[in-house]
Amino acid sequence: MFNLFKYSSPASFYPLAGRLAVGFGIASVMLLVIGLYMSFFVAPTDYKQGEGYRIMFIHVPAAWMSMWIYVVMACFAAAGMIWNTRLSSMMASSLAPTGAMFTFIALWTGALWGKPMWGAWWVWDARLTSELILLFLYVGFMALESAIDDPRRAARASGLLALVGVVNVPIIYYSVQWWNTLHQGSSIKVVSGGIETSMSEIMVWTLLVMTFACWFYAVAVSLSRVRSTILERESGTAWVKTLLTGDKA
């Protein structure tokens, strides 16, 4: 992401992370305001699905982010394992809760969307099922990390799990798709594919703005989370002590 090698030491990354978190936070809020305005007032009503389709503007970015964050997390985990840098492992674990949250939002909004569109809160659609499994993977990552007391072992073990997961994600995704087409006997027709092709230009723009809002939010939140992790893990070191006493003075 940034110049990792220059800032790979927690002491020099800490203040940088603080500035970046604020910057991304502000950008995210601004984009979110614009994006929400566009999704509710600017984007036209869908000729097929009426107003209900507007939930897509949060559902699709959340689904994208949930997958993207897992990949980024695995990259950080891999970097942490290869170069044995503490900071990348901390970044990986800071991303996990945000990723899980987006997965949950994607599932939740998917259910809300499904009720009017498909007539059921939950259908075993390939995308929904894969998203559910992704949630399991996030939960497993966080559960493993929190079950290990030693922070170093926790970082390394959960990093390895993230790598195992990212190798499996495509296999799981394609097997679920295969499974879904095999069992596609019922009357359910997946319509999400239909929307994207028939989307007007303004819808695409709204979607993009919302996606960047979510993305910047993820960056801001995980950076501020990594800041507190740094403070916690490095609490014994000199620079944290001077930082804390300096703040008080």
Added chain:
Amino acid sequence: MGKALLEIKGLECVRGDNQLFSELSFSLEGGSLLHVHGPNGSGKTTLLRAIAGLVLPENGEICWNGEATGRQEDDFNRELLYLGHHYGLKFELTGYENLKVFANLSGAEISEHEVEAALTRFGLAHCVELPVKVLSQGQKRRVALARLLLQRSKLWILDEPFVALDVAAVELLLGVIKAHVGDGGMVILTTHQEVAMDAGKLQHLHLGEKPAASMAAQR
């Protein structure tokens, strides 16, 4: 002689958020014994496990024959015998079966007779065919120690090897250690026992007295 086989350079180990030791450097040559001292929690066991390659050090390097142990395939492990707090024995197997498994895996051709001889040396002649679980603590320790005689490793790393042994067995083990050092072998051990050596070199390492400063090896 004279050439350091084992070199520790700037080693730092942490446990949890605690730094156990840092900037620890020493070297060890053939025919010497390193006695590691230190109060509880000073990182003696961690140091031994780090040298054996079971613990990944936070910083620093451990070199065997001039090459980092982590980068050697199995050459270092072939020269190494580590005995820790656990016996490392399967209690359902007999002493003989336990020793045989490790002998097979270490690639050494070891005859049935040699295994029995090693057990007999440690006073376990009558226990060869008994499952380890019926043996006493001291006897279990002796079965584990019998591996010292079988595997012909150069470097022995022994974490509290005298625990649970009776007086006779302590004498016996001291004799075995001295013979090994006398033959040019190397031993690193932790113990509260006084170890007097008449052959080879005796080195002492004190952990955890003053942080960082006193951790260089003392002769």
Added chain:
Amino acid sequence: MLSALRCIVMRDLTLAMRHRSDVLTTVFFFIIVVSLFPLGVGPDAALLKEMAAGVVWVAALLASMLSLTRLFADDYNDGTLEQLMLVPQPLVLIVLGKVLAHWIISGLPLVLMSPLLGLQFGLEGDELIMLMLTLLIGTPVLSLLGAIGAALTLGLRGGGVLVSLLVLPLYIPVLIFGAGAVTASAAGMGADGHLSLMGAILLLALVLAPWASAAALRISVE
């Protein structure tokens, strides 16, 4: 190399033979779980036949997972695991040997039991053979993937529950293709596609999973 592999497998099999009840527990767990389904959904023969493959497969996943906690844990507790990591043999080989023994102890009995359970659900002839065949290809994958989870959760409190959380999502592809193959062959469609995909998954797991487990063991044994 091969002699070391054989040595590990024989060691674990000998240990299992001296703890025969552990092996039987897994098999009976498998049988009980499968037998519970008809009690839950009712004795409708057509429905049961349709469910058979899925039920047997899910039960096999659970049974295989149940025995995972013992794969490394016993060796970890008595210190033999760290000794095995220090022998002059590649750790990947040791892991492979242990996984192979684990499969012989806990996977193979499930394969052998499955036709009997399939009969209870009204499967016949080719379907029974297909069920056995998919389990034969699939259960080694369960042992291989499970070893990663077992190695990661070594020595943790609640490791048994945690391992299911980590491993079950990874089992999904095997479940889909395993149960799918039986369903497909029952419906008169060819199951070759399923079987070759399962074979591919097995190969992939065979190549990658022992490395991941070995890395996980190095992390867990500190």
